Amino acid sequence: MRILTHPSRDGLQIDTVLAALADPVRLMIVKQLANADAAQACVSFDLPVSKSTSTHHFRVLREAGLIEQQYCGTSINSTLRREDLDRRFPGLLQAVLNAS
């Protein structure tokens, strides 16, 4: 329960990334992260689902390589992997964030 694994930048797959973004709840998370200046604890997100469902979605995002999560006390701080995403799939993140 101490180490969270993340895929490397070169390991990001377009299929996985698109699938991760294709869920409305996860899209909310990504948008809230994009608008945040600092890292956010999971608990600070405003999501219309239960705690365990949140955990599930954060895990999907992390395993797809969209966010980075690290422990900080009892919390987990999440950040958007902007730079890695922009390098690997230029324009993708911005296009999704601009939408709607």
Added chain:
Amino acid sequence: MRILTHPSRDGLQIDTVLAALADPVRLMIVKQLANADAAQACVSFDLPVSKSTSTHHFRVLREAGLIEQQYCGTSINSTLRREDLDRRFPGLLQAVLNAS
């Protein structure tokens, strides 16, 4: 069996578009369409699934607004809705096509 309905450009939803792109078979179709100079009949696609499954995926793409399909004899010619997509979600299609 004559008229195929397509969503309007303003009716395109980012969730639906991303979900449509998140399937490997459908991504193949989109890529093959992007590389084609002219409209393609469904039969000319090289896909690792059965005929009825192809029909299903083409329908999903059409209903998401990614492709346009029109009857042409016994065939259906499909084209990518590049312009509509670029207007509605600038940069998205290109980013996906560039990936991998």
Added chain:
DNA sequence: ACGGTACTACGACGCATTTCGTAGTACGTT
């Protein structure tokens, strides 16, 4: 040590999606 907070693991349920085969329709050709 105790309690509280933040998150996870697990199992379960319901629903959507992917897949296919079969049967059928529409159209062109002979």
Added chain:
DNA sequence: AACGTACTACGAAATGCGTCGTAGTACCGT
């Protein structure tokens, strides 16, 4: 009219996904 081609509709099976509750772990504060 008869046939072949291209695609669709429908139903069925398998799989996957989103959702949740419960029980549990890890950490911090008192």
